[in-house]
Amino acid sequence: MSADKKTGLNRRAFLKVSTGVAAAGAGLSLPREGFAAGRKRLATLIDLSRCDGCPGKDIPACVGACKTINMDKIPKIHEPIPEPWPRKTIEDWSKKREVFNRLTPYNFIYVHQAEIDEGGQKRIVFVPRRCMHCDNPACATICPFSANHKYENGAVVIDQELCFGGAKCKTVCPWEIPQRQSGVGIYLHILPSLAGNGVMYKCDLCNDRLEEGKLPVCIEACPQQAMLIGDRKEIYALAEERAKAMKGFIYGKKENGGTATLYVSPVSFTALNGTMKKQPGRPDMGPAERRMAKTDKMGKAVLQAPLYGIAAGVAGAFMALSRRKDRVQGGENGHE
């Protein structure tokens, strides 16, 4: 097997893409086996120095392509949507499917326009936002039904057939990425008023397409090659290289414990974050600690607990046996 195949990346194609020389079609043609699901750890790179927000287009190309490919993903909404009890929150985006300037169950990526003041000069930076596909995503690991899962290739995918729409994933995500659509999903068949409230939706890195050896559609559609996908190590190396070349910054490498999405920007993320007000469907780019890390130490103690039990059980039993033996001997001596 060639080195290229081992890394899951056609190096020549990758370099073409990474330097932006390749023509869109030829340069993005990556080998089928390279993206076969679960075999390679992938990462994506979003180069903000390249994204121009697709001027002249009604919707940025990545957003439009994503909306198109996921158009029929959500099944028909149950009408009327059952009213949850006792908190009566219903989230219905089915009549606002066209919204593209924030995350919704029908829109998994949007482009934020940041106006930065650089020494009196205004500079505009376009920032595509979607799921970061974290390395250890709490949204997936503590989903009570394992409806959300991180695959070996790095994609974090919600199974809409299993999701109850409790929005726990959204609560534990530092960016509150997953979005709920009420009135669909398995909860309708169980206790729709008492448990569950729909299905959570977010970018799945086009995992089905990756399995078919295709690129995520947003990456394929980008006319600027502002987004790349490839072997994780190479993408990480490339991000460093580009950041160094532009004297820029990287976001996503350490945030939430590390992610499979690296942003490279000529403008600091502190400045970019200053243009973002965190609000529903519009994540910011602030520092994002991995809150689950607070539980790691105790989690390790849980894994060690069987050993504690073995040590205590064996020691306790032998002490008891020893006492029993002493008593028997004492009894025998007493009778002598």
Next chain:
Amino acid sequence: MAMSDKIMNDKGLVVRHNIIELVEHWAIALSGLLLLVTGIFELPMANRYYLTSLPGLSWSGDFITSLYIHYVASVVFITAAVFHLLYHGILGEGGMIPRRGDLKSSIEVMKSFFGKGEEPPFHKYLPEQRLAYVGMAFIIAMLILSGLVKTYKNLYAPDMSLTLVLWATWIHNVFFILFIMAFVAHIGAILLKPNRPMIRGIFMGTVRLDYARHRHPLWIEEMEPRPVDEVKMEPEPVDEVKEEIGEDPPPPLSVVSEEAGKEEPNKEP
């Protein structure tokens, strides 16, 4: 019978559980209760049902906090469960292991609770206690095994095989429901009038001697030494022994049997 079991004629009590058994029971019970509650909080229910608005429960909607408490309780729960298995296993205390005929006897006992027929004489544990013990032990074992897989995934392998993750998750969820049912049944059983004298045992370690003589004559028989001249003889038929229970004068404390029990454990299930 555990080697600590003994009759205290002067106090009119019988030692039913020693300190180790009491600690085991309450460690598993209290950590299990905490696991159950924090497990419910891991479902996104606390906020929906306004539990977060209740005084002292504002943390219930914070999944990371409840996970941390879940982990803390798991350390106690797993340690106690593994200790229980090994400690009593090594000492050969297996009085809670079901015996032949326990199922049939359990049905008779349950009928007697509703006034149909009379209870048979019991050993230290009731036949349904022995059956319930195995049921609860199986539930606890499945919860621990699936919980360990889930914890390992949380720490080291978020991209673990989806098949394994789904198995662990759904075993944990299904046995969580069974654990709740078993817990309710356990509390329900102990509240039945004939069983109430045993409540004292799981708090104090001792039960009333008159209760034990009346309901657990086979256990008392194991603890009471026979007169020396009878020891040399062949064992008497069980029926005759039963008739004598309660009629013999209490044995002197100094000769209370230590080695009588080569069986029996532990704690109430």
